[in-house]
Amino acid sequence: MTAHDLAVDLFTSAQSRAIDQRAMRELGIPGFELMTRAASAAYAMLRRRWPASRRVRVVCGGGNNGGDGYLVARDALADGLAVDLIALDPPKGDDARRARQAFEALGGVAKPLSAWGGLAPADMMVDAIYGTGLNRAPEGEAREAIEAINAARAPVLALDVPSGLSADTGACPGVVVRATATATFIVRKRGLYTHQAEVAGDVELHTLDLPASVLEAPDARLLVAESLPPRALDSHKGSNGHVLAIGGDHGTGGAIRMAAEAALRTGAGLVSVATRDQNVLAMNAARPELMPHGVDGPQTLQPMLDKASVLALGPGLGQAAWGHALWTTALDADKPTVLDADGLNLLHSEPRALPTKTVLTPHPGEAARLLGMSTADVQADRFAAARALAARFHATVVLKGNGSLIASAEGEVSVCPWGNPGMASGGMGDTLTGIIAGLLAQGCEPYHAACLGVGLHARAADVAAQDGQRGLLAGDLLIPLRHLVNGVDA
Numbered sequence: 001m002t003a004h005d006l007a008v009d010l011f012t013s014a015q016s017r018a019i020d021q022r023a024m025r026e027l028g029i030p031g032f033e034l035m036t037r038a039a040s041a042a043y044a045m046l047r048r049r050w051p052a053s054r055r056v057r058v059v060c061g062g063g064n065n066g067g068d069g070y071l072v073a074r075d076a077l078a079d080g081l082a083v084d085l086i087a088l089d090p091p092k093g094d095d096a097r098r099a100r101q102a103f104e105a106l107g108g109v110a111k112p113l114s115a116w117g118g119l120a121p122a123d124m125m126v127d128a129i130y131g132t133g134l135n136r137a138p139e140g141e142a143r144e145a146i147e148a149i150n151a152a153r154a155p156v157l158a159l160d161v162p163s164g165l166s167a168d169t170g171a172c173p174g175v176v177v178r179a180t181a182t183a184t185f186i187v188r189k190r191g192l193y194t195h196q197a198e199v200a201g202d203v204e205l206h207t208l209d210l211p212a213s214v215l216e217a218p219d220a221r222l223l224v225a226e227s228l229p230p231r232a233l234d235s236h237k238g239s240n241g242h243v244l245a246i247g248g249d250h251g252t253g254g255a256i257r258m259a260a261e262a263a264l265r266t267g268a269g270l271v272s273v274a275t276r277d278q279n280v281l282a283m284n285a286a287r288p289e290l291m292p293h294g295v296d297g298p299q300t301l302q303p304m305l306d307k308a309s310v311l312a313l314g315p316g317l318g319q320a321a322w323g324h325a326l327w328t329t330a331l332d333a334d335k336p337t338v339l340d341a342d343g344l345n346l347l348h349s350e351p352r353a354l355p356t357k358t359v360l361t362p363h364p365g366e367a368a369r370l371l372g373m374s375t376a377d378v379q380a381d382r383f384a385a386a387r388a389l390a391a392r393f394h395a396t397v398v399l400k401g402n403g404s405l406i407a408s409a410e411g412e413v414s415v416c417p418w419g420n421p422g423m424a425s426g427g428m429g430d431t432l433t434g435i436i437a438g439l440l441a442q443g444c445e446p447y448h449a450a451c452l453g454v455g456l457h458a459r460a461a462d463v464a465a466q467d468g469q470r471g472l473l474a475g476d477l478l479i480p481l482r483h484l485v486n487g488v489d490a
């Protein structure tokens with residue numbers, strides 16, 4: 001049994017249900033007991049985060065998520081709060097029915113959604129409509145209730161999963177509760193950390209005191225903050241690798257320059273740029289450390305390839321004859337390679353074997369082209385898409401986006417918990433490419449270089465975004481990046 005760390009282990013909905021069942025069957029913990037523990041953990045969280053709340057409105061669905069809601073409402077009544085409970089459907093299961101009876105035993109009265117408009121304003125909303133059981137877009141009264149919760153001016157505590165968010169994929173098939181915070185039970189569901197998962201707000205895990213024996217191998221893991229170890233004292237520029245950044249056709253040199261800068265700031269010993277963009281070539285005097293060289297084709301590229309230990313291939317490369325010729329020659333060199341941007345587009349038009357150590361860094365659209373599906377299909381199940389791409393090219397894949405995923409060729413998946421919307425700006429992808437190449441150059445294996453690189457990139461962006469997300473530029477990441485990669489407080 002692999003070592004567990006519930007702080008970072010992520011599970012699918014099916015795994016979560018299997019763990020629930022194992023707790024009931026093998027440990028003999030009744031479902032109602034689990035529900036009771038879930039509710040008391042959620043209520044304690046409510047009181048801790050909103051100690052001044054006096055009137056709570058709980059919206060219950062007909063399943064066990066609703067059951068949790070009845071018991072939160074029961075706890076709130078017992079604690080002297082005013083409670084309005086809206087029941088969208090009668091409880092289907094025994095545990096949920098029992099939970100409703102416990103609520104009513106304290107004088108609680110479940111009301112229909114039609115009563116919503118006549119209720120006194122609540123200072124707190126509890127979303128107990130759907131949890132891991134969501135199986136399609138909310139419709140009818142569930143949809144109306146979700147829209148009413150979102151329209152209210154009160155903070156929202158979601159139980160287990162915000163209703164309308166898939167616990168499996170982080171996709172929202174329809175309307176979704178926008179929660180201020182989510183109390184998730186027993187294990188972290190992987191859909192709470194990628195794609196549209198920002199609707200969960202602050203996620204708090206409550207394990208309900210279950211022993212590790214009910215667990216199983218997680219489906220994925222959250223990245224943890226890490227840096228590179230201090231440099232060896234006898235380190236010299238040759239011992240930290242040589243990144244060759246290849247790209248920048250006429251007039252599109254900015255991207256490859258960003259990648260080269262990032263590789264330098266990540267600590268690569270040497271970086272050189274193979275390009276034919278005049279602006280980058282003109283930088284030689286001002287920025288000798290970028291060592292830009294004009295290349296007109298494979299012949300002039302080859303001696304640079306021979307000296308390089310790692311390639312960053314694709315930014316600004318274009319897909320015309322020049323770019324294609326360099327792309328083919330570079331991949332034939334079988335050096336550890338980060339393939340990005342046009343390097344990925346060329347792979348789509350000419351699928352081929354890749355270097356043994358390759359990291360692909362597609363955004364959802366590039367992944368969709370490589371997989372022959374729509375971008376919507378990729379986003380509908382990012383975990384499956386990242387795994388499929390990694391398996392197809394037997395490479396490490398970074399599927400960028402909210403909650404970037406890193407998949408190894410062997411099917412491991414890590415999820416990035418950092419980052420912000422300010423990152424949706426030009427050059428961010430090129431910077432990531434350079435960071436990963438810089439880590440490969442310093443001896444990281446592909447999957448580790450991709451995980452560490454994605455984490456450093458997003459954490460640097462979060463530090464830089466402290467001055468505002470709008471106007472965040474890729475270059476703003478380079479100073480915090482240097483602090484973070486060295487483990488220095490940024």
Ligand SMILES: NC(=O)C1=CN([C@@H]2O[C@H](COP(=O)(O)OP(=O)(O)OC[C@H]3O[C@@H](n4cnc5c(N)ncnc54)[C@H](O)[C@@H]3O)[C@@H](O)[C@H]2O)[C@H](O)CC1
Pocket residue numbers: 020021031034035038061062063064065066068129130131132133134135136137138139142159160161185
């Ligand atoms: N199982 C346990 O011991 C524990 C479960 N906990 C909570 O239970 C939910 C999961 O409950 P479940 O009954 O499986 O499903 P939901 O309550 O999430 O959904 C109810 C029900 O609704 C149907 N449904 C789903 N989507 C739709 C839709 N769009 N439109 C209409 N109907 C829909 C579907 O049939 C579902 O069964 C889990 O999240 C926890 O909150 C306890 O917390 C811990 C113990």
Ligand SMILES: [K+]
Pocket residue numbers: 065127128129130131158159160161162163
């Ligand atoms: K919910």
